[in-house]
Amino acid sequence: MxxxxxxxxxKLEPDFSEGNVSYNPDGTLNRAETKNTLGPHSEIAAHAAFxxxxxxxxxxxxxxxxxxxADLALQxxxxxxxxxxLHLYSDRLFAGADTLGTAEVLKTGIHKMKEKMDIVFSGHxxxxxxxxxxxxxxxxxxxxxxxxxxxxxxxxxxTRTVHAKRLISLQGTPDVLEEIEAPLPVFISIxxxxxxxxxxxxxxxxxxxxxxxxxxxxxxxxxxxxxFNAQELGVDETLVGLPGSPTIVYKVERVPKSxxxxxxxxxxxxxxEQIKKVVTKMKEALAAMVIK
Amino acid sequence: xxxxxxxxxxxxxxxxxxxxxVSLEMIGEARRLMDDFNSKYSxxxxxxxxxxxxxxxxxxxxxxxxxxxxxxxxDNPELKDVRNTIYTxxxxxxxxxxxxxxxxxxxxxxxxxxxxxxxxxxxSIGRHLSSTVLTELESGLASDINQLVIEDIxxxxxxxxxxxxxxxxxxxxxxxxxxxxxxxxxILCLDNRNPSFPRDYHPQSCSIIPxxxxxxxxxxxxxxxxxGFTPTIDAQDLKVKILSRQIIESEVDFETPRTIVSFGRxxxxxxxxxxxxxxxxxxxxxxxxxxxxxxxxxxFPVSSSLDSKYMIPDRVIGTSxxxxxxxxxxxxxxxxxxQHVWGMKDSGFVVAINPDEDAPIKDExxxxxxxxxxxxxxxxxxxxxxxxxxxxTA
Numbered sequence: 001m002x003x004x005x006x007x008x009x010x011k012l013e014p015d016f017s018e019g020n021v022s023y024n025p026d027g028t029l030n031r032a033e034t035k036n037t038l039g040p041h042s043e044i045a046a047h048a049a050f051x052x053x054x055x056x057x058x059x060x061x062x063x064x065x066x067x068x069x070a071d072l073a074l075q076x077x078x079x080x081x082x083x084x085x086l087h088l089y090s091d092r093l094f095a096g097a098d099t100l101g102t103a104e105v106l107k108t109g110i111h112k113m114k115e116k117m118d119i120v121f122s123g124h125x126x127x128x129x130x131x132x133x134x135x136x137x138x139x140x141x142x143x144x145x146x147x148x149x150x151x152x153x154x155x156x157x158x159t160r161t162v163h164a165k166r167l168i169s170l171q172g173t174p175d176v177l178e179e180i181e182a183p184l185p186v187f188i189s190i191x192x193x194x195x196x197x198x199x200x201x202x203x204x205x206x207x208x209x210x211x212x213x214x215x216x217x218x219x220x221x222x223x224x225x226x227x228f229n230a231q232e233l234g235v236d237e238t239l240v241g242l243p244g245s246p247t248i249v250y251k252v253e254r255v256p257k258s259x260x261x262x263x264x265x266x267x268x269x270x271x272x273e274q275i276k277k278v279v280t281k282m283k284e285a286l287a288a289m290v291i292k
Numbered sequence: 293x294x295x296x297x298x299x300x301x302x303x304x305x306x307x308x309x310x311x312x313x314v315s316l317e318m319i320g321e322a323r324r325l326m327d328d329f330n331s332k333y334s335x336x337x338x339x340x341x342x343x344x345x346x347x348x349x350x351x352x353x354x355x356x357x358x359x360x361x362x363x364x365x366x367d368n369p370e371l372k373d374v375r376n377t378i379y380t381x382x383x384x385x386x387x388x389x390x391x392x393x394x395x396x397x398x399x400x401x402x403x404x405x406x407x408x409x410x411x412x413x414x415x416s417i418g419r420h421l422s423s424t425v426l427t428e429l430e431s432g433l434a435s436d437i438n439q440l441v442i443e444d445i446x447x448x449x450x451x452x453x454x455x456x457x458x459x460x461x462x463x464x465x466x467x468x469x470x471x472x473x474x475x476x477x478x479i480l481c482l483d484n485r486n487p488s489f490p491r492d493y494h495p496q497s498c499s500i501i502p503x504x505x506x507x508x509x510x511x512x513x514x515x516x517x518x519x520g521f522t523p524t525i526d527a528q529d530l531k532v533k534i535l536s537r538q539i540i541e542s543e544v545d546f547e548t549p550r551t552i553v554s555f556g557r558x559x560x561x562x563x564x565x566x567x568x569x570x571x572x573x574x575x576x577x578x579x580x581x582x583x584x585x586x587x588x589x590x591x592f593p594v595s596s597s598l599d600s601k602y603m604i605p606d607r608v609i610g611t612s613x614x615x616x617x618x619x620x621x622x623x624x625x626x627x628x629x630x631q632h633v634w635g636m637k638d639s640g641f642v643v644a645i646n647p648d649e650d651a652p653i654k655d656e657x658x659x660x661x662x663x664x665x666x667x668x669x670x671x672x673x674x675x676x677x678x679x680x681x682x683x684x685t686a
Binding site: 016017018021026028029040096098099100103127128130131132133135136137139140141145146147148149163167168169170171172173174175176177178179180181182183189192193238242243245246247248249250251252253254255256259260261262263264265266267268269270272275276278279280281282283285286 | 307313377380413417449450451452465478479484503532534535536538539540541586591592593605640641644645663664667668674
């Protein structure tokens, strides 16, 4: 039985949890005041990788592109996944990259990892950029079969095959759960609803063993950590950062206030008499529209 | 002038030959854009629908009725179900096959190399397909677009133009709402004119949010070209086997209930209690519960049962979730960001509960109850209970 090698690509993102997030008075995110953390979708991807650790004794590596402080996200992801290799790709040359320029760095980074990867995981999307493009673009650059919206998976390590279930949601049609099979290597973008489950005692024992190991490793995460600049990584500098990005952000503006579509009647919420009127109107609205 | 890049290609999604609404919406928007484009630039560039599948030739012709000038279809048993690798390869082939491109418009057949613009749907299929196709084509992609404009843009950019002022003609301005719903970002896909490494970036591409644009009424008198494309399929591209496809019912149903109660960040002072209040209110009204996008990012710690039941993407009302036309829509502690409003504005009667009279939701509701949800909802519940025999009898 061959070794299973798994990589996860993650992202340091604004922490949207209350107490850590800060909004400007106009409702936009105050990035300077907002703390950063491992993105929630990256977290799920790290859990999916840990599933491979518990089930198949996989060897886990994690890569991220970001500023030097993104080592925090690597540490958090290591704590979840019990990774043995942490990569940070950090260089001013990478700044301003769009998803294609980012994918080039991540692809090169994954090639730089010690092992030849069988599965690469990414989250569904970043919670700040929200494009969901970087995963599939990295997959295509790697030449790996891309499997998106994966809600569960198993690996047959003998035949080097992955079985996965994908959740496909399309406008105007019911959701479809698609079961697929593909030979390794694959790139899996993990669905937000993914949850690992370990239904045998031996798996649960492995779970506890590796979770403890992960906590110990994360305490000394620097021992597993390598930072690469553009030169150390050996990227083609015309394919990363601004030069490697076909798209640019041309302008950012406040969404223009649309003309009021309705004219609201303003009610004092502390006055039961007025609330009574509201309920009567709600009732009328429901009744009126039944007649229509 | 001979141009290497012409036309707007729209990648069609369908389920066994039934077009998804977003496909027709994209064709409708493409038609509007290219009509303006052709009159502005005295040109004759086309809206080209690209459709892959099996036994689809006849149905693909319908796309002409919805506004396409030409349809390029690829009909093959291997294309029956969407599989990313083979679909990416075939769409990329279509976008680069000069013979097929030439057939769209014979007059310019000798010059054309690629489409000028390309649209995909921002859904479970199109989001990933657009990513892999544009990686294969090595061009730019913007996601989740809800407004499009074509203009000549004069700009200087440190990288793109090496700081020189340049005019980028016929540039697609792609507008996307950001995660907060308050900001609109315009993305451009621009050639590198920097002399140190010039590079063409075409097609300029994006994925489009379903439900945003209008589809056109089908017009059977419209004529257009139907072009068959025979793909080159390599066994390497067929490694994914689909073993089964099973329809699953979502636990969240925004279609059946007449009333939807949604909540937003206004729950923050007492999240656990406030969600429970929303639950009670929804129960009294037989309503489904919706949330705003920020809530799906789980900004407040609540008990795991409430968290897993309510703070989930499936409940989001808005551009990154569901669109509703409920008879009664109650927005509790919802500020009214654009992306949320898009999802609820077609509702019949809208009641907002919010302490802040300046919140944008005030312009999107019929009754604005000024107050904190923790104070207002109990009064509402009490009053509804009094009148319950008349409510929701249907």
